[in-house]
Amino acid sequence: MVDAAKRGVNVRILIDKSATVFEFDEFYAEGLKPYGIEVRYYNAAPIYYVSTINFRNHRKLLVVDDREAITGGRNVENDYYDLSEHYNFLDRDLYVKGSIVKAMRASFDAFFEHEISERYQAPEIPSSRIELQKYERKVSDVKAFLAHNPHEAETRAKIEAIARPVLASKPLYSCPEMTFTSDAPGGSFWTRFKDPYSDNYRFLRKTIFDKVMTVDKGLILASPYLLNNRKSEHLMHVLLDKNIDMTLYTNSLSSTDATYVAAQLYTHVYDWQAKGMKVYLHAGEWLDEMTTISPSIQSARWGMHAKTQVYKRTGAGQNEIMVGTYNIDNRSNHYNAEMALFCRGNDLLVTEIEQSILSRANNGYQIVGKNQAVDSEGKAVNVYGAGDPDTTKMKFMWLPSWLFNFLL
Known part of the structure; x- marks a missing residue:
């Protein structure tokens, strides 16, 4: 610069x-x-x-x-550019x-x-x-x-x-229908009470909810954190009740940078899986997608940080992708100013994004039942990807994370 x-x-x-x-x-x-x-x-x-x-x-x-x-999801810090020997994020951007x-x-x-x-x-x-x-x-x-x-x-x-x-x-794709949505600046304690806060500031979550409601074939969600509120929980159950093919890719306890979020995830995720959602967790390891500048970086702990959604609909040219900064959590829904790009109508781009998400997901492990998970070869693995002291810390975090869920 x-x-x-x-x-x-x-x-x-x-x-x-x-x-x-x-x-x-x-x-x-x-x-x-x-x-x-x-x-x-x-x-x-x-x-x-x-x-x-x-x-x-x-x-x-x-x-x-x-x-x-x-x-996209990437902040300006070593962790987001495969440069840390301690912890790195897998992310995704749209140019x-x-x-x-x-x-x-x-x-x-x-x-x-x-x-x-x-x-x-x-x-x-x-x-x-x-x-x-x-x-x-x-x-x-x-x-x-x-x-x-x-x-x-x-x-x-x-x-x-x-x-x-x-x-x-990397190929460049033409986007027949592109949408850019951003929340508005200036949200604060006072605007939350003085102004019609939802109408005047919170635009991205409305766009996403509208896009999701038009899905009739499949929905793929990649989010490093997943904390539903009442509206998103209801939306998720509506889609599952319609037998929409839903896939979630998020962090496990071993890969997350937010143990308090994992405490809430593991409370609810088995119910989603039982209702038909396919749930994949990142295993906390480096994926051989790209070479690193030193071997020591590959042995660091890795988490996923991409915020991406794929909307699959009936009809030619109706499939759509979202790449942006929005996490599926209360902070992105209510507090953080977020932004995202949506592209509808280019199936080649949709396929590339979908395959990228699923490739990463399949390199982790899939939840198959209560406290049960398997790797890509079908072998049983630890659903947390970690043992003590991480699991004990997560259990201690459950109550405070539940109490302050609205801020997470």
């Missing part, structure tokens, strides 16, 4: 200032200022605003020149070209310009000697982070050698 700014590109960055994961602080924003890069923070409410801090910007978007865009990109950029503008997105305050030079040393150390760290160095160049070369041929091999 710095190199692009040096070429005269107008670079703007909007970062969700969630206290639990936020690292790109004002020192980094100040370090980018000389290059003309503008940084703003979405919802910088203090942590004691217990309700408002839950209204996060969960959207992930890269837009270039109003001509090209990428969205698009065409007139719809202008609408995506307009949604970025809406979030960037909204009053909830704050301009950063430059760090003040402290007067005390100890604090001054910390300040100078942080300034130095930022300069080192932004500077080119041999290790970075070597890593870039390794990534390029792996990724460029893969990218070149």
Whole structure:
């Protein structure tokens, strides 16, 4: 981005200032200022605003020149790019070209310009000697982070050698009917009570529910977290009662980064399986989809993070896919601002997405009964994919996860 700014590109960055994961602080924003890069923070409410801090910007978007865009589940962190030796995510993105990109950029503008997105305050030079040393150390760290160095160049070369041929091999598809949906910026404790919050802010869940209700053949859901509320639970049962072929691919206890979500998943998932849903769990292992830059990364723990849905309908050109940021949980339904792209009418694209989901799912294991699961060869495996202390921790998490289900 710095190199692009040096070429005269107008670079703007909007970062969700969630206290639990936020690292790109004002020192980094100040370090980018000389290059003309503008940084703003979405919802910088203090942590004691217990309700408002839950209204996060969960959207992930890269837009270039109003001509090209990428969205999907991926955050900007090593874990999402096969670069961590401890834990990595399998994700999915959709790259698009065409007139719809202008609408995506307009949604970025809406979030960037909204009053909830704050301009950063430059760090003040402290007067005390100890604090001054910390300040100078942080300034130095930022300069080192932004500077080119041999290790970075070597890593870039390794990534390029792996990724460029893969990218070149990917076909581009035409989408006869494309839909872009985004939630609105500005959700907070006050808007939840003052405004018609659902009508004015929550658009994506309505689009998804409308799409799902038109399914008459099959529904494939890939979501790293699955926590139903009353509406989604009802919708799921309606489809199962209609004998719609439903497939779910999500994380097991061994692969999730959220044990509290697994505690609720394992409470309900056997009932869904008994009603006819095919349920696959990621096994927490690296999948041989792509080479990594070092063997040690392959032995790390892996989770799935893709948010993808496939809608299968009767009639030519009616099948459809969704790729976006939406998890099937209460946060994505009620609090997080989300976005997604839908493409209907290109069966080749639908088939590629479907096969990608099922390939990953079949590399995990399938739930076949209460506390029972099998691998791709039909051999019985641990339904959790893990033993103590993970299972004990999950059991202790059940009560708090049940009590705070509405925030998960």
